[in-house]
Amino acid sequence: MIRKGSREDDDDTSMPGPSGKGEGPSIGQQTSIIKNKQSRGELYAKLKHKQKKTKKAERKKRQKESEQAEKEGLEPPPKRIPKTIENTREKDETMVADDDDEVLADEEEDEFAAHFQNERPPNVLITTCYKPSKVMYTFLSEMLEVFPCAQYYKRAGFPLKKIVKFAANREYTDLVVFNEDRKEINAMLVVHLPDGPTARFRLSNLRLGKDIKGHGRATEHKPELILNNFNTRLGRRVGRMFASLFCQDPNFKGRRAVTFHNQRDFIFFRHHRYIFEEKENKSKMREGPKKVVQARLQELGPRFTLKLEAIQRGTFDSRQGEFEWVHKKDMDTSRRRFFL
Structure with a gap:
């Protein structure tokens, strides 16, 4: 009825x-x-x-x-333009434009300024948790191809504070620590040296290069870096931290690109090789040139997803550290509220 x-x-x-x-x-x-x-x-x-x-x-x-x-x-x-969660996001007071004079002035004096002024080229130290598994070593071999200016040191039972001091004394610019639990890589810690900041990320959805269909092998060329959708003050800070791990003079001849794509506060990491090739234009609607230039991608791997958990002032200090930002459950009040 x-x-x-x-x-x-x-x-x-x-x-x-x-x-x-x-x-x-x-x-x-x-x-x-x-x-x-x-x-x-x-x-x-x-x-x-x-x-x-x-x-x-x-x-x-x-x-x-x-x-x-x-x-x-x-x-x-x-x-x-269809409505999506991204383009209907809640307004954030910390959203900034690329040409914001106040933000640019602050960034000229922050901890990453020397890197972007080419005064301090990247020199990255990579290490792991205390007892890494075989999966971790495979992952590290691929990450060392992503960072051509990185070196791996075995943890050997040293506490993280001593490793930070060791790296700073030997003029490393950054320390990257990968953690795993039950043979699953689940976290990444990035410490910018010598004065910080320190960022902690949750790592998920890892796929190694060998598990990606049609994957290739990376060359020794310095890769290009692509940062997408880091639009807030916090997002720009995280983006500058990622950029400090890579050289400012990429070798375009190598055609390698590393991408950190932020979408709904999830950061998707991808590593590709690209090529430009001419193909015939088969479109019936257009009466233009017979040949068009198209880009083709080959994924090199690995691929994974990062979620920012906290940013701490200074270097790693689990007890007395002062935090700039910490993600808490009560902050997730809306599906359209994002922080990066």
């Missing part, structure tokens, strides 16, 4: 626009007032079919307008 006031008519003006643009209640909200399951399902299917039909018609109309504009040499109508 259908409650009084609801209508099954296709011409019902109280229903939301079938194009699904968000005007009025959704189809599910409109049909939820019907108690009879069969009637509710029938009405839902009818409205859903009508919505899909309208969307298809609108899509064809936009496609025809775009083709017509291209034939006449006019600019095609602007593409509609």
Whole structure:
């Protein structure tokens, strides 16, 4: 049975626009007032079919307008931008533009300034937890290819504070420590020397290069670094910390690229080799040159995901350290709230 006031008519003006643009209640909200399951399902299917039909018609109309504009040499109508969690994120007071004078002035005097002014080239020391497994050694061999200016030292039972002091005395610029639990690599610690800061990341979704289909082997060339979507003050600080691990003069001849892509505060690490090649333009819509230049990628590995847990002022100190930022569960109040 259908409650009084609801209508099954296709011409019902109280229903939301079938194009699904968000005007009025959704189809599910409109049909939820019907108690009879069969009637509710029938009405839902009818409205859903009508919505899909309208969307298809609108899509064809936009496609025809775009083709017509291209034939006449006019600019095609602007593409509609779908709503995503990223572009509807909550406004953050710490969001900064690339040309923000105040932020640029602060960064000229921060702990990474000497690196970006080419006064202190990167010299990275990599170590692990106390008893690394075979998986860790395989992972380290691939990470040493990612960082051409890095060296590995065995932990050998030394506490982390002594390793930090050892690295600083031997003029290493950064210390990277990988941790594992039950043969699963689960954390990464980055200490910028000699004065910090220190960042702790949770590491997950690791896939070694040998497990990636069609993977390649890295060369000894210095890679390019790509940092995406580090838009807040905290994000820029984390991005500068990653950049301090790589040389400022990449060898473009090697065609290697290392990417740290931030999306919803998850940092995706990827390592690729790219190549540009000419291919025939098989598109029927365009009457341009017969050959177009396209980029092709080959993943080298490894790949993994990082999640920032804390940033500490100075070098590593688990007891008396002062933290700049710590992630807590009560900070996750909304799916659209991000910090990087």
